Amino acid sequence: MSEKNERSEAYLRLMELVEKGLSNDPSSGAIGEWDIADTDEIRTLAQICANELPKKFIDLVGRAKFGFDKQDQRSFANRLQRSIDVEKRFGKPKGFEETNHSDPLIPEFSLTKKDRDRVLKLCSDMRKIILGSSDFDEPHRVLMLNRIAAVEKQAIDKRGKLDIVRGAASDIGETLGKFGKDIKPLTDRVKEVLKITRDATPAYDQIPAPDELKKLPAPENDE
Numbered sequence: 001m002s003e004k005n006e007r008s009e010a011y012l013r014l015m016e017l018v019e020k021g022l023s024n025d026p027s028s029g030a031i032g033e034w035d036i037a038d039t040d041e042i043r044t045l046a047q048i049c050a051n052e053l054p055k056k057f058i059d060l061v062g063r064a065k066f067g068f069d070k071q072d073q074r075s076f077a078n079r080l081q082r083s084i085d086v087e088k089r090f091g092k093p094k095g096f097e098e099t100n101h102s103d104p105l106i107p108e109f110s111l112t113k114k115d116r117d118r119v120l121k122l123c124s125d126m127r128k129i130i131l132g133s134s135d136f137d138e139p140h141r142v143l144m145l146n147r148i149a150a151v152e153k154q155a156i157d158k159r160g161k162l163d164i165v166r167g168a169a170s171d172i173g174e175t176l177g178k179f180g181k182d183i184k185p186l187t188d189r190v191k192e193v194l195k196i197t198r199d200a201t202p203a204y205d206q207i208p209a210p211d212e213l214k215k216l217p218a219p220e221n222d223e
Helices: 004-024 036-050 055-063 070-090 113-131 138-156 162-178 184-199
Strands: none
Touching: 004 036, 004 070, 036 055, 036 113, 036 138, 055 070, 055 138, 113 138, 113 184, 138 162, 138 184, 162 184
């Protein structure tokens, strides 16, 4: 399947999930509320279809906590749908610019389909670990989930930015340190994501991985 067809299929699937959220009707008891797997899929699909979706849609999904109350989900799904309807009717906001331009000074990577699928699977696993843990307060939980969503976007983009992946890993590591936690399944996945993306970054072809680097010599005293 071509990349264009993959994106078209992803967009249709995303619209199915939005419709599922809209079908929530607490008064009638209609079945249709999102479960955790649905919300994982919505986040990933929104990143895959970023170029086809309104910026407002992406912002909403990125900040969402995805509560499981039927009424809240229906209201949120309605906001997603209306962001699409408004842009279709009136066009993109003035001053909107695509930001997917390459900067030669920023290390970038491009993943094979196999590596991209692996990174997305690792991100999904990390999200489940964080959501299933009671060790973190809500602000830090949201921070880590947002960083994972940012990594997913870089994995899907044709030219992902390694610095964003590193920043996400740093924030997750800092959060674990702040709470005095060492969640090995989480840290193992963060390390694997870093390795996959770094190995796919041409700027580091001739540079050893960090754990292979020798200690730098102490600076010389000019005096």
